[in-house]
Amino acid sequence: MRFLRRSLTGLFLAALTVAGLGLAAYIVRDAVETRMARTSGSMPARERVYSVALVPVQSQTVSPVLEAFGEVVSRRTLEIRARTAGTVVELGENFVEGGRVQSGQMLVRIDPSDLEDAVALARADMADAEAEVSDAEAALILEQDDLASAQRQFELRQTAATRQQDLLDRGVGLAADLETARLAESSAEQAVLSARSNINAARARVSSAKIALDRSTIALKEAERRLNEATIRADFSGALADVAALEGRLVTANEQIATLVDPDALEVSFRLSTAQYTRLIDSEGNLVPAEVVVSLDLNDLDLVTTGTIARESAAVGDGQTGRLIFATLARATGLRPGDFVTVTIREPELEGVAEIPATALSSSGTVLVLGEEDRLQEVSVTVARRQGDTVLIEIGDLEGREVVEERTPTLGAGIRVNPQRVDENAEGAEGVPAAPAMVTLDEERRSRLISFVEGNQMMPPEIKDRILAQLRQPEVPANMIERIESRMGG
Incomplete structure (x- = not known):
């Protein structure tokens, strides 16, 4: 019993100790929280400053560029x-x-054997028709002579009848003689009428013969035309x-x-949206003859030529949108009908605009502008054109100010930034293209490159001569060597 009593007493004392420790921990934690709550305003958080790249907004006159894809065709x-x-x-x-x-x-x-036979038969028919015309004209002449003879006979008979009538009036003639003269006059008159009818028939025969001759002539020309078409x-x-x-x-x-196909009468057809088309028409609604640059990408080199917009399609076309434009090419060296090319069109100039990176513009049409104390301000702008990686905006009140080159989700109005500006005069500054790296070739490598270029049959002669001239120089651009060797598989 003594052991049991001592054990229970020990357990009770241990429980009291644990409870006391828990109460002490609670009191300490509550005191610490109270202390921290009282002193929280005495340790202000530091404002975060972001480094951003800025681009200046400068008013300028820009000729926007449209880019489209087209196909080379022959007129x-x-x-x-x-x-x-x-x-x-x-x-x-x-x-x-x-x-x-x-x-x-x-x-x-x-x-042409059958066609030559047809020509020979047509010529024979024509000769037959010519003979018929000659015969009909000769018969007409004979009928005309017959009419002249019958006319003279009628005049003689008429004179004789008149004489018999005179004799009878004077009482020295007989009525029977007058009657006989009158009958002879009537017979002569009938002969004249018959001769005139024969002349009409002869003339109709001549006309029919000439019509047959015309038909034979037409048939001969048709046969000769078919022979030529062979x-x-x-x-x-x-x-x-x-x-x-x-x-x-x-x-x-x-x-x-x-x-x-006429390879020297090439043009390029390309399709523009209706909005893009409206930028290429003047105040009277006529299409302006804007200049275009046509390029064909051949991996290792580009075929580039220039041209001028000439006309537009009369209709949109079934299932199509926009406008189909045609541009004539000044020189089409290396291009062939069916080539799929890139067409760059230079629009009329825009004044009072600024060119900024497309990354500086938000989806809602705003930009972040550097304000006082290096804090950002959000300003709405009007977009005049979008072209590739840049946009043209109306200058407005932004003349001389600086905008953030690339917007990020962490940037917004009121945020303080650390401006980073590009020194345009520094070496490697944006807008100053670096000179291409030059490589000195050994003779073996130079000979291998020259042999590959000379054996390329698809390369236009003008471009081939220019590349060979560069390869024979002491130093050759490294990018050219890289392109050629990539085509060689080296």
Whole structure:
């Protein structure tokens, strides 16, 4: 019992000790919280300052640039079709895919045997018609002579009847003689009428013969035209595409055997939105002849040429939007119909605008401007144009001020910043392009590069000569070497 009593007493004392420690901890924690609550205003938090890059807003006159994608087409493209059926017996020189031909050059000749026979028959029919015309004209002359003879006979008979009537009036003639004279006069008059009818018939025969001659002439010309159509010639100088004719092949009438393209009459067609189109028309609604730059990306180099906007499509087209624009090309070296190119159009100049990075503009059309005490202010601006990574804004009251180059979620109105400005005169400053790195080539590497460029058949001769001239220099641009070797697989 003594052991049990001592054990319970020990447990009771231990419980009292734990309770006392817990009460002490609670009192200490409550005292600390009270102390901290009383002294919290004596340790102010430091304001955070962000470093930002600034760009100056300067009024300037800018020609905005539109960028679109278009296709190179030829203003003169002709489908060459067989006008008559038959077997191809001869092909002209360079009648192959990509072959260059001259205006009037023979391209294809179809077997003309049947057509030559038709021409010979038409000529024979024409000769027969000419003979019929000659015969009819001779018969008409004879009928006219017959009428003249009948007319003279009638005049003689008429004179004789008049004489018999005079004799009878004087009492020396007989009535029977007068009657006989009158009958002879009537017969002569009937002969005259018959001769006139024969003349009319002869004249009708002449007219019919001449009509038959005209028909024969037309038939002969038609046969000769068909014979000429058996030989197909180039209507203008150009290059051949889609060649589908071979010697000995049977072609049908109106079958397409090739396409003739004029490679020197190229233009580019591209589509603009209606909003972009309205920027290229003048006050009278006419399309301005703005300059365009057309470029074709070939990975290792670009084919670039210039042109001028010439016209627009008359209709939008089914399922299309915007406007289809056509621009003529000044020089189309290396370009071919069907090339997909990038078209850059320079708009009319805008005055009183400033160019800033697109990252400086928010989705709501505001920018952050540096204010007093290096604190930011949010200002609404009017966007005049968006082009690539930059935007053009109306200058307004921002002349000479600085805006944040790139907005982030942590920046806003009232925030204090540490301005970071770019020294335009410092080396490597933005807007001053660095000179390309130059590399001195050893002879083996130089020879390998030159051999690759000389063997490239797809490269235009002008560009090839320029690259070869640079490769033969003591020092060669490193970016050019990198592009060529990437195409070599080295």
